[in-house]
Amino acid sequence: MKRGIQPTSVERFMREDDFIVSKTSAKGIITYGNPIFIEFSGYSEDELLGSQHNIVRHPDMPRAAFKLVWETIEAGKEFFGYVKNMAKDGSFYWVFTHITPDFDSRRNIVGYTSVRRCPKREAVGKIEPVYRQMLAAERAAGPRDAIAAGTKVLVDLLQQTGMSYEELVFSL
Numbered sequence: 001m002k003r004g005i006q007p008t009s010v011e012r013f014m015r016e017d018d019f020i021v022s023k024t025s026a027k028g029i030i031t032y033g034n035p036i037f038i039e040f041s042g043y044s045e046d047e048l049l050g051s052q053h054n055i056v057r058h059p060d061m062p063r064a065a066f067k068l069v070w071e072t073i074e075a076g077k078e079f080f081g082y083v084k085n086m087a088k089d090g091s092f093y094w095v096f097t098h099i100t101p102d103f104d105s106r107r108n109i110v111g112y113t114s115v116r117r118c119p120k121r122e123a124v125g126k127i128e129p130v131y132r133q134m135l136a137a138e139r140a141a142g143p144r145d146a147i148a149a150g151t152k153v154l155v156d157l158l159q160q161t162g163m164s165y166e167e168l169v170f171s172l
């Protein structure tokens with residue numbers, strides 16, 4: 001698994017017409033990955049299916065970002081955002097992701113679907129320092145208070161700009 005993978009400075013770039021698609025159970029266990037996901041993640045389909053989606057988590061991503069993801073999608077809403085992911089060989093790739101809940105006929109959440117597109121480079125350049133600040137606050141706060149500290153950086157930024165998180169994402 002990803003434990004022990006050394007992140008490298010090698011970046012891989014999504015092509016304009018690529019879509020990285022994956023589906024998970026309600027608990028975030030991967031149940032489907034399209035060929036482009038397999039290509040970018042560097043894992044085989046066998047390795048991906050049944051794994052937690054944090055298999056491609058990059059250590060540069062703040063924990064508070066994923067808290068926001070889960071809060072949003074568990075509330076039955078769609079999530080948009082920029083994510084830095086890590087492949088099996090330690091290289092990284094930025095994505096613009098859209099995650100939606102999958103419902104049964106009674107509107108119970110039975111899983112999630114994520115479709116990722118090539119991010120705007122300008123947007124990556126703007127979100128990267130925000131994530132860096134969030135991560136620094138999380139590290140300074142220590143494990144127990146990390147998420148609160150990372151969230152505060154984001155909330156303060158949103159307050160300064162007067163935007164919601166989604167408005168911020170689409171303004172980048």
Ligand SMILES: Cc1cc2nc3c(=O)[nH]c(=O)nc-3n(C[C@H](O)[C@H](O)[C@H](O)COP(=O)(O)O)c2cc1C
Pocket residue numbers: 022023024028052053054055056057058061063066069083085099112113114
């Ligand atoms: C449909 C779906 C797609 C996800 N895609 C990613 C992804 O591409 N990269 C990622 O790091 N986390 C992704 N996550 C979030 C992970 O489940 C997890 O919360 C995150 O990697 C943080 O892991 P950790 O809590 O073990 O640190 C996704 C979750 C869902 C439900």
